[in-house]
Amino acid sequence: MTEPQKEYWRWEEYHRVLSEGNWKNKDLITAGVDVGSVGSKATIMIDGEVYSWAVRRTGSNSPDSAQKVFDWALENTGLKPGDIKYTVGTGYGRVNVPMANKAITEIACHAKGANYIWGPSVRTILDVGGQDIKAIHCDETGRVTSFLMNDKCAAGTGRGMEVFADLLKIPIEDIGKASLNVEEEPPPVSCTCVAFAKTEAIGLLRKGWTKEKVLAAYTRAMAVRMANLVNRVGLEKEFVITGGQSKNVGIVSRVETILGVKTLPSPNWREGGLDPMLAGAIGAASLAKSLYLKSKGT
Amino acid sequence: MIVHYGYVDGSGEYFIVVDTDRCNGCEKCVQQCPQHALELVTEFIDLEDKTVVAVTEEHRKKILYTCAECNPAENMTPCIVACEKGAIRCIWKPL
Numbered sequence: 001m002t003e004p005q006k007e008y009w010r011w012e013e014y015h016r017v018l019s020e021g022n023w024k025n026k027d028l029i030t031a032g033v034d035v036g037s038v039g040s041k042a043t044i045m046i047d048g049e050v051y052s053w054a055v056r057r058t059g060s061n062s063p064d065s066a067q068k069v070f071d072w073a074l075e076n077t078g079l080k081p082g083d084i085k086y087t088v089g090t091g092y093g094r095v096n097v098p099m100a101n102k103a104i105t106e107i108a109c110h111a112k113g114a115n116y117i118w119g120p121s122v123r124t125i126l127d128v129g130g131q132d133i134k135a136i137h138c139d140e141t142g143r144v145t146s147f148l149m150n151d152k153c154a155a156g157t158g159r160g161m162e163v164f165a166d167l168l169k170i171p172i173e174d175i176g177k178a179s180l181n182v183e184e185e186p187p188p189v190s191c192t193c194v195a196f197a198k199t200e201a202i203g204l205l206r207k208g209w210t211k212e213k214v215l216a217a218y219t220r221a222m223a224v225r226m227a228n229l230v231n232r233v234g235l236e237k238e239f240v241i242t243g244g245q246s247k248n249v250g251i252v253s254r255v256e257t258i259l260g261v262k263t264l265p266s267p268n269w270r271e272g273g274l275d276p277m278l279a280g281a282i283g284a285a286s287l288a289k290s291l292y293l294k295s296k297g298t
Numbered sequence: 299m300i301v302h303y304g305y306v307d308g309s310g311e312y313f314i315v316v317d318t319d320r321c322n323g324c325e326k327c328v329q330q331c332p333q334h335a336l337e338l339v340t341e342f343i344d345l346e347d348k349t350v351v352a353v354t355e356e357h358r359k360k361i362l363y364t365c366a367e368c369n370p371a372e373n374m375t376p377c378i379v380a381c382e383k384g385a386i387r388c389i390w391k392p393l
Contacts, residue, residue, distance in 0.1 A: 104342045105341065105342060107299075107301070107341070108341075108342045108343070143299075143344065146299070146300040147299060147300070147301045147302065148313070149302075150306065225306065228311075229306060232311070232389075287345075
């Protein structure tokens with residue numbers, strides 16, 4: 001019997017409740033659902049503080065993905081959907097979030113979320129999602145001052161990394177570390193287009209390059225591209241990376257080197273800290289609170 | 299808020315830039331665009347919905363070709379000329 005083929009691109013889905021049962025009926029409970037092209041994220045907030053969340057892969061059906069991630073964020077919280085006063089949907093699939101009271105573009109949500117995770121000092125945000133890259137500059141309240149989104153192609157995005165994980169047979173969680181396992185940094189691949197880069201990568205492997213070296217060359221090319229976008233909106237030293245690729249140490253360290261700026265330290269999401277992938281969902285839940293209060297005239 | 303529509307690719311940097319604080323949603327630029335590449339959208343700014351101009355999703359990914367005929371490098375495209383508020387400009391830097 002042959003072993004089922006391993007899916008190296010598969011990243012970890014999970015959900016978390018920060019502290020069970022510490023909400024009361026009079027608390028204001030809001031939710032943010034961020035349906036991305038690759039990952040769906042939901043966050044539940046109590047009086048503007050994160051209470052629980054869930055992260056899972058987006059399926060082919062956006063409303064279904066939104067519902068599943070929302071239900072998962074509520075699991076083991078004791079909360080019912082009816083307890084939630086206001087829900088904001090955001091992300092690529094925001095118009096298809098069935099339980100949302102309002103859909104808001106990622107522009108406003110991401111900066112608000114980064115402001116919550118890292119505090120008011122954050123000024124420059126690079127969000128590397130599944131199929132696009134966003135560069136944002138904001139003020140101390142999380143209000144966006146400059147925004148840029150590059151969704152021309154999958155180059156330099158999470159989806160591109162998934163393709164490489166599969167091609168090189170390296171689990172996606174290890175891909176960042178593997179890309180740093182080279183004696184010296186190879187020149188970046190000439191083309192960041194996923195389709196062409198894949199062909200180029202196969203060529204380099206045939207020439208005898210190690211998997212790590214090929215990965216380093218591709219990661220480097222992606223990092224150069226991201227750094228360009230960051231410079232366009234305005235780089236300040238209070239700089240953070242959000243989205244799935246914030247977990248890719250190969251990307252983060254190279255972007256830092258190219259820009260000459262260290263990112264602000266991220267919470268350790270594996271040990272209960274807030275996940276940088278949640279920025280959009282946290283921002284959405286936070287704006288949901290403001291919108292609810294505004295609708296009540298307070 | 300300054301919103302950049304466009305991209306950086308191997309051939310250079312190409313963006314149509316909208317200042318949403320200046321834009322009043324008058325739609326004159328939308329009417330002047332020969333490529334129908336502009337539209338009014340709702341942006342959420344300071345807890346309010348505001349109607350402002352944006353480049354359509356279709357054209358964001360091919361802005362180099364869409365805007366080439368209007369000579370964006372000179373910043374004198376019909377949309378820029380039509381805007382009384384000075385809310386639109388181009389960043390056009392071929393390598």
